Amino acid sequence: MSARNILLLSSSRLHGYGYLEHARAQLEDLFKSKNVKTVLFVPYAGRNHDKYTETVRSALQPWGYAVEGLHNKVDKAQALRDAQAIFVGGGNTFVLLRTLYELNLVEPIRELVLERGLPYVGSSAGTNVATRSIHTTNDMPVAYPPSFEALALVPFNINPHYLETDANTNHKGETRDERIEEFVAYHKRPVLGLRESNFLRIQGDRATLLGTRAAKLFKADGAAEEYAPQADLSFLLQQ
Amino acid sequence: MSARNILLLSSSRLHGYGYLEHARAQLEDLFKSKNVKTVLFVPYAGRNHDKYTETVRSALQPWGYAVEGLHNKVDKAQALRDAQAIFVGGGNTFVLLRTLYELNLVEPIRELVLERGLPYVGSSAGTNVATRSIHTTNDMPVAYPPSFEALALVPFNINPHYLETDANTNHKGETRDERIEEFVAYHKRPVLGLRESNFLRIQGDRATLLGTRAAKLFKADGAAEEYAPQADLSFLLQQ
Numbered sequence: 507m508s509a510r511n512i513l514l515l516s517s518s519r520l521h522g523y524g525y526l527e528h529a530r531a532q533l534e535d536l537f538k539s540k541n542v543k544t545v546l547f548v549p550y551a552g553r554n555h556d557k558y559t560e561t562v563r564s565a566l567q568p569w570g571y572a573v574e575g576l577h578n579k580v581d582k583a584q585a586l587r588d589a590q591a592i593f594v595g596g597g598n599t600f601v602l603l604r605t606l607y608e609l610n611l612v613e614p615i616r617e618l619v620l621e622r623g624l625p626y627v628g629s630s631a632g633t634n635v636a637t638r639s640i641h642t643t644n645d646m647p648v649a650y651p652p653s654f655e656a657l658a659l660v661p662f663n664i665n666p667h668y669l670e671t672d673a674n675t676n677h678k679g680e681t682r683d684e685r686i687e688e689f690v691a692y693h694k695r696p697v698l699g700l701r702e703s704n705f706l707r708i709q710g711d712r713a714t715l716l717g718t719r720a721a722k723l724f725k726a727d728g729a730a731e732e733y734a735p736q737a738d739l740s741f742l743l744q745q
Numbered sequence: 746m747s748a749r750n751i752l753l754l755s756s757s758r759l760h761g762y763g764y765l766e767h768a769r770a771q772l773e774d775l776f777k778s779k780n781v782k783t784v785l786f787v788p789y790a791g792r793n794h795d796k797y798t799e800t801v802r803s804a805l806q807p808w809g810y811a812v813e814g815l816h817n818k819v820d821k822a823q824a825l826r827d828a829q830a831i832f833v834g835g836g837n838t839f840v841l842l843r844t845l846y847e848l849n850l851v852e853p854i855r856e857l858v859l860e861r862g863l864p865y866v867g868s869s870a871g872t873n874v875a876t877r878s879i880h881t882t883n884d885m886p887v888a889y890p891p892s893f894e895a896l897a898l899v900p901f902n903i904n905p906h907y908l909e910t911d912a913n914t915n916h917k918g919e920t921r922d923e924r925i926e927e928f929v930a931y932h933k934r935p936v937l938g939l940r941e942s943n944f945l946r947i948q949g950d951r952a953t954l955l956g957t958r959a960a961k962l963f964k965a966d967g968a969a970e971e972y973a974p975q976a977d978l979s980f981l982l983q984q
């Protein structure tokens with residue numbers, strides 16, 4: 507059994523809430539279960555690492571958690587080994603993954619999370635890189651990473667910020683569903699469309715959908731199915 | 746002076762028109778100027794190459810142009826050298842560019858268009874690969890190409906299917922403008938946002954905006970400017 511202790515957010519922001527505020531209960535559940543006092547933040551999906559770390563600190567500090575930035579650590583592998591929990595923030599998925607490869611952090615993070623149970627929280631791009639590949643990011647490919655293969659903390663793909671595109675538009679660019687179906691057609695692999703109000707909680711070999719709305723699973727065979735909050739999605743881990 | 750003779754479409758479909766119908770005048774202008782009777786179609790952005798070629802044939806044949814598919818040619822480099830004009834269709838930009846690299850067609854196409862004046866028509870993904878890189882595609886990265894560097898028939902980037910995202914949405918994913926601005930912030934290079942009704946015509950060192958709406962230029966310094974139809978955009982070629 508895997509030591510996984512993971513919380514994947516679709517988005518760090520939800521309409522009507524402050525930064526991370528909609529995720530507070532889920533974050534605190536995870537942090538308290540492991541007696542986490544300090545969170546190591548991974549800011550590489552963003553442009554200004556100091557400012558981004560400050561944003562996260564402003565959200566978590568009032569709840570009682572200290573926040574440090576991985577970019578400020580000289581020995582990053584050691585900092586990860588010492589960490590009580592890591593939070594990988596959103597921004598640009600391509601920039602994030604390229605930086606993780608450049609800093610040789612892909613394997614260390616993967617090992618710490620899968621084998622030593624390091625608590626991992628990801629949001630948006632931080633959720634994309636937690637999956638098997640970044641093939642299903644919504645981001646513009648502004649940077650070229652050495653691979654689209656990612657941390658593979660889970661063996662399927664997620665599309666964060668998932669939403670159905672307005673079918674009444676006159677616009678001819680692909681809808682979100684068409685984009686995801688294009689991935690499924692090429693790869694024959696499932697994609698979980700995670701709406702902005704939703705989370706995926708993974709504990710060992712158990713995966714549970716959390717949040718207030720349904721999630722849409724695009725299945726490997728081309729069909730799709732909606733799952734309600736609290737649904738057991740553990741079958742997605744068995745691949 | 747470059748031998749370029751290029752027509753770049755934002756989209757092969759425009760609301761209210763049949764496939765390629767909105768572009769008929771521009772296509773015929775280009776084809777007639779070179780006495781083109783047969784168009785060599787490059788279907789690699791699509792999934793079913795035969796069916797896709799048939800779609801293009803159904804559109805161009807009634808106007809008097811024969812259509813052949815590059816995928817049916819055994820010696821593709823020779824077919825390109827023999828071609829009167831090529832049309833690179835839309836679909837998935839990552840799949841298209843990866844296939845062009847796999848088939849070793851990037852350099853041959855580039856040389857034929859820039860030095861021998863082979864007429865090039867691109868739409869959507871076919872427009873993305875005509876530019877210096879595919880960093881500004883809207884497509885989902887379903888395939889991993891060996892590089893994001895593209896044909897570089899023009900030295901700037903284009904965002905096809907450009908549109909302003911509804912500012913009143915509650916959705917927190919990036920807007921199109923934010924995505925393009927993210928590219929500009931990292932690369933300090935201009936991006937032409939080409940709305941679906943628009944075309945860019947390039948003859949030698951002259952570039953002209955065609956179509957019925959304005960195009961939005963995201964400049965290297967972070968500013969943006971709208972250009973009306975018929976605007977001379979030749980300055981974008983001087984980089």
Ligand SMILES: [Ca+2]
Pocket residue numbers: 596597598599630631645919
């Ligand atoms: Ca993003």
Ligand SMILES: [Ca+2]
Pocket residue numbers: 680835836837838869870884
């Ligand atoms: Ca496309």
